[in-house]
Every structure is written in C-alpha cells, then in structure tokens.
Amino acid sequence: MNSNGLSDITDKILDLSKLCTSTGQIDPTLYTKYEVKRGLRDINGKGVLAGLTDIAEVKSYTIEDHELVPCEGKLYYRGIDVEDIVKGFIEDDRFGFEEVTYLLLFGKLPTKKQLIDFTTLLAGYRTLPTSFVRDIIMKAPSHDMMNTLARSVLTLYSYDDNADDTSLPNVLRQCLQLISLFPLLSVYGYQAYSHYHDGNSLYIHAPQPELSTAENILYILRPDSKYTSLEAKILDIALVLHAEHGGGNNSTFTTHVVTSTGTDTYSAIAASLGSLKGPRHGGANIKVIRMFEDMKSKIKDWSDEDEISNYLTALLHKEAFDKAGLIYGIGHAVYSLSDPRAEIFKGFVEKLAAEKGRNDEFKLYSLVEQLAPHVIAKERKMYKGVSANVDFYSGFVYSMLDLPLELYTPIFAISRISGWSAHRIEEIINNGKIIRPAYKSIAKHTEYKSLLDRE
Structure with a gap:
C-alpha cells in the first residue's frame, strides 16, 4: 500500500474516532442524578463493597460517632500488620517475600521447617519448559515487558496437561509455578528486547536454587550477577510491600472477576497483568x-x-x-x-x-x-x-538498583502474583456467583431505519 493509501486510511480512522466521541460522551451530571459511584468509589474515595476477603485489609479511617475519621494508613496481611512482618524478618536478617507468599496463600506464618520446604518447592518450579526461552521469549520480543509477560503466561497454558482443571490442588500448583517463573519470564523478556532492539549483549543466566526471589532477580539480570546485601534486601522489601493490597485494587478485582467465570489460571492471571500494566495502576x-x-x-x-x-x-x-x-x-x-x-x-x-x-x-x-x-x-x-x-x-x-525502566511494572507483577493467586484461590473456594455489576442505559429508544432512509 502506498503512502497515499495509508494517509486515506488514517483520515478515515480519525473521522470514525470523532464519531465515537460525539456519540459516546455521557452527560457528567447524570452520574450524580443516578447516584453512580464512578470508579466504584464514593466522593471520599471509599470503595463500593463488592465482596469479602480474609487475605488483606487496607485501613485508612476509623469510625467515631458514626463519622469516618481519617487515620494513619495501615496494611494487614491475613490480619498481621505489614510493619511488624517487615520488622520481624529484618531483625532476623533474612528475606521476607517467600514468607509473605506463604502467609497470603495459606493464611498463617510458616514454621522454620515449613518455610524451608516452601522455598525449596518454589526453587524446584523455577525452571521453564525446554526451549521456551528460544521459541517463545526470543521470538518477536516486545518493547513492553508486561505484554511479553502476558504472552508468556498465556503460552504456558499450552505446556500444561491439566490447564483447564480448576480443582484447588491443580490451581495451587499452577499458581506456585507462576510465582516461581515470573522473575525469569520478566528478566529474560527484557534481555531479549535489550539484545534485539538496543544491540546489547544477550545474557540468560540460570537462577540459583539457594537464592531468594529478590536475589535471583538481580542475579539473572546483571551481566556479572553481582549485587550487595543491601540491594537485595531492599528489593525484597519492595516485593513484600507490593505483594497484596486487598481485593478492591484494580488488578486483584480483575482476578476475582475473571476467576468467577470459571476460566483457567493462565487466562485469569493474564487479565490481571493487563490491568496492572496501566499507568494509573502498576505503571x-x-x-x-x-x-x-x-x-x-x-x-x-x-x-x-x-x-x-x-x-x-x-x-x-x-x-x-x-x-x-x-x-x-x-x-x-x-x-x-x-x-x-x-x-x-x-x-x-x-x-x-x-x-x-x-x-x-x-x-x-x-x-x-x-x-x-x-x-x-x-x-x-x-x-x-x-x-x-x-x-x-x-x-x-x-x-x-540500576533496574531498567522496562522492568519497573514487571517487578510489581512478580510481587503481586502472590496476592492474585491468593485471591483466585479464595474466589474458587467460596464458589461465588459470576461477577456482573449493573450499568444503567441512558440511550433513548428510536425506530430502526432502512439503509436508504438514513442520513
């Protein structure tokens, strides 16, 4: 197609977009008239109650004399103050993300043996299918790592013999594998992009089973695999603080919405990634x-x-x-x-x-x-x-930490997959209805006109 043809198509698209705008604009006063909670929040930011969760609590106000009074923010994972969780593993001079993932998934803090067994399990799952890096990640690398990550997650469906099995044991297995693989999918996706688009050397380091999630991210990302203790610990804290934020945040609510349809784990998590990609959320x-x-x-x-x-x-x-x-x-x-x-x-x-x-x-x-x-x-x-x-x-x-901008949002996803997994499991266990909120139509009923009578 010549340049004139492309120009004509572009002009037509612009004209159609103007048509969308002219017909799709809703009078803002109608939202007040019909008491619509835009963004599913009231004017004070309080969310519309859409469900119950036992996973996390976000506290921003207290109730005094039937009035909402703003307070210093608090975040609880399974009822435990996140500040206390961070203080606990910092005082013990250890990493906390794996412990927090266990807490979110299973509802209680692990014993020392349970934590060792759990981290060993995650390390065992930190292996991609044969040739996955070459055949999937290296092919058509995207400039946006969230798209690369979502594509990889959806492709993993094809490698799972029980991909559509939504029984709890199978979903838990799938979630644990995705939690383990997200660092590899994200960093390898970036390495492919950096190599093919920027001409940099290609590094595909294998993760080390004895390292924490935070350490492995730095290990497989950096050419020399070196990092300081402080760097790894602060990245670990970042993962802990981003792991979960209640059922109402956009991507976690997406997890609930999509899970409620009965779909597979890969589709649900890919949908959540699409939500997190947005600059109003994870970006x-x-x-x-x-x-x-x-x-x-x-x-x-x-x-x-x-x-x-x-x-x-x-x-x-x-x-x-x-x-x-x-x-x-x-x-x-x-x-x-x-x-x-x-x-x-x-x-x-x-x-x-x-x-x-x-x-x-x-x-x-x-x-x-x-x-x-x-x-x-x-x-x-x-x-x-x-x-x-x-x-x-x-x-x-x-x-x-010298992390490339392209990995900022994937780092969020590497962390939040723990919370998404917990909420997917919670939705399955409670076997709720398919989530379907209401939208009020304000369109006037009009008569159908035949093609020749339209203006």
Missing part, C-alpha cells in the same frame, strides 16, 4: 521517575522550597512535565494521611541513597513529599487528605 512509578527527571532539569536549586513549590504548582496547572495536571506519587485512592508502604520504604531508601551517593536526590524527594500536599490543598478542593504513596519511592529505589 505509576515510571511516571514518578520521569516527572522527577523533568523536575531536576528545570529546578536550579534542589533545596529551594519556593522553586520546588512553583514547579509543583505548574504541574497542577498542566504547564509542566506531561501537562496532565498530576503530581505523580502523591495521593492514593484509599489512603489519606499516609500510605504505610511508603512510610516503611522511606527509611530503607535513605540507606540505599547513602550507599549509592545519591543523598541530594533523596532530599529532593523528601521535600516534594513534604510540600506537595500543601500545594494541592491550595489549588484544589480536597475531599480527603493526600500523602506520598508507595510508587513515590519505589521508582527511585529501582533507579538506584
């Missing part, structure tokens, strides 16, 4: 990093509060960075006063910044965290407080 930390890169290039004195506040105001006025009117990493759909994950992360981020010689950047992040809520309060009506969320610091951590 948010990339936006934070890019926003800060722009900020650092525009601000002369990183310690000048007035200069920083002016830049933040420009962001809200759609005059800076991507002109979206957002300060990325600030604010959360649920939390108001604080995101406990960001609070936990911050202390470890400071240590890593010191090790990497990036204290000035850490101070800039801290100033933005301090100033942004005040800037937002001056510019916009707020129905609840805003604070730094976990994405605010996670991108900075990944940057200091």
Whole structure:
C-alpha cells in the first residue's frame, strides 16, 4: 500500500474516532442524578463493597460517632500488620517475600521447617519448559515487558496437561509455578528486547536454587550477577510491600472477576497483568521517575522550597512535565494521611541513597513529599487528605538498583502474583456467583431505519 493509501486510511480512522466521541460522551451530571459511584468509589474515595476477603485489609479511617475519621494508613496481611512482618524478618536478617507468599496463600506464618520446604518447592518450579526461552521469549520480543509477560503466561497454558482443571490442588500448583517463573519470564523478556532492539549483549543466566526471589532477580539480570546485601534486601522489601493490597485494587478485582467465570489460571492471571500494566495502576512509578527527571532539569536549586513549590504548582496547572495536571506519587485512592508502604520504604531508601551517593536526590524527594500536599490543598478542593504513596519511592529505589525502566511494572507483577493467586484461590473456594455489576442505559429508544432512509 502506498503512502497515499495509508494517509486515506488514517483520515478515515480519525473521522470514525470523532464519531465515537460525539456519540459516546455521557452527560457528567447524570452520574450524580443516578447516584453512580464512578470508579466504584464514593466522593471520599471509599470503595463500593463488592465482596469479602480474609487475605488483606487496607485501613485508612476509623469510625467515631458514626463519622469516618481519617487515620494513619495501615496494611494487614491475613490480619498481621505489614510493619511488624517487615520488622520481624529484618531483625532476623533474612528475606521476607517467600514468607509473605506463604502467609497470603495459606493464611498463617510458616514454621522454620515449613518455610524451608516452601522455598525449596518454589526453587524446584523455577525452571521453564525446554526451549521456551528460544521459541517463545526470543521470538518477536516486545518493547513492553508486561505484554511479553502476558504472552508468556498465556503460552504456558499450552505446556500444561491439566490447564483447564480448576480443582484447588491443580490451581495451587499452577499458581506456585507462576510465582516461581515470573522473575525469569520478566528478566529474560527484557534481555531479549535489550539484545534485539538496543544491540546489547544477550545474557540468560540460570537462577540459583539457594537464592531468594529478590536475589535471583538481580542475579539473572546483571551481566556479572553481582549485587550487595543491601540491594537485595531492599528489593525484597519492595516485593513484600507490593505483594497484596486487598481485593478492591484494580488488578486483584480483575482476578476475582475473571476467576468467577470459571476460566483457567493462565487466562485469569493474564487479565490481571493487563490491568496492572496501566499507568494509573502498576505503571505509576515510571511516571514518578520521569516527572522527577523533568523536575531536576528545570529546578536550579534542589533545596529551594519556593522553586520546588512553583514547579509543583505548574504541574497542577498542566504547564509542566506531561501537562496532565498530576503530581505523580502523591495521593492514593484509599489512603489519606499516609500510605504505610511508603512510610516503611522511606527509611530503607535513605540507606540505599547513602550507599549509592545519591543523598541530594533523596532530599529532593523528601521535600516534594513534604510540600506537595500543601500545594494541592491550595489549588484544589480536597475531599480527603493526600500523602506520598508507595510508587513515590519505589521508582527511585529501582533507579538506584540500576533496574531498567522496562522492568519497573514487571517487578510489581512478580510481587503481586502472590496476592492474585491468593485471591483466585479464595474466589474458587467460596464458589461465588459470576461477577456482573449493573450499568444503567441512558440511550433513548428510536425506530430502526432502512439503509436508504438514513442520513
């Protein structure tokens, strides 16, 4: 097809897209009229109750005299405060992601022997089918690792003799295998992309059974497989903090929705990956990093509060960075006063910044965290407080770990597959109805017109 033909097709697509816009736009006042909870949340950010879960609890308010009162954010895994979980394995000088995965899946903390047996089981599953890397991952590498990851997950269906068996033992086996394989699928996918698109050397390191998930990520990613203890431990904490966030977050709710249809594990997890890919969800930390890169290039004195506040105001006025009117990493759909994950992360981020010689950047992040809520309060009506969320610091951590941007969201997926698996199992055990919320039609009934009578 010649260039004129492509131009004609492009013009036709643009005309059709305008038609979509003109016919698809819904009067915003109708959402208020019919009491529609857009985003399945009320104006204060409180989610519509769509189900029950025993896996995790996100707490952002208390009830006093029948009123909702914002409080410091709390996150509980199976009823245990995440802050206590992190404190526990840090004091023991060990890694925590495998322990948290066990807790989420089985509802209790493992004994020492159970944890050893569980990590051994995961290590045994950390092997891809023969020629999978060559035939699947190396073929047509995508520039987006989330698409690569989803494609790999769907392809693994073809290698499973019991792919459609939704009995609990089989689903658990499938979930454990995916939890083990996500680091390989993500990193190998990146290595293929880096080689074919950027011309870099190709490294396919085999994972080591004695290493933790966090250690293996760094081991198979880096050309020399070397990393410091602090690097591995902070990546492990990142995995722990991203592993689960209640049933209402978009990707986990997707897991419930798709699982409720009775479909296979690979299809359910691939759907959740599609949700997590979105920049409003798992891709948010990339936006934070890019926003800060722009900020650092525009601000002369990183310690000048007035200069920083002016830049933040420009962001809200759609005059800076991507002109979206957002300060990325600030604010959360649920939390108001604080995101406990960001609070936990911050202390470890400071240590890593010191090790990497990036204290000035850490101070800039801290100033933005301090100033942004005040800037937002001056510019916009707020129905609840805003604070730094976990994405605010996670991108900075990944940057200091020299992780490529392409792997930021897959790292989130490597962690969240544990929570998705727990929720898929919970949905199957409770044998709920197929999830089908209501949408009210506002279209007027009109008569059908024959083709020749249409204008």
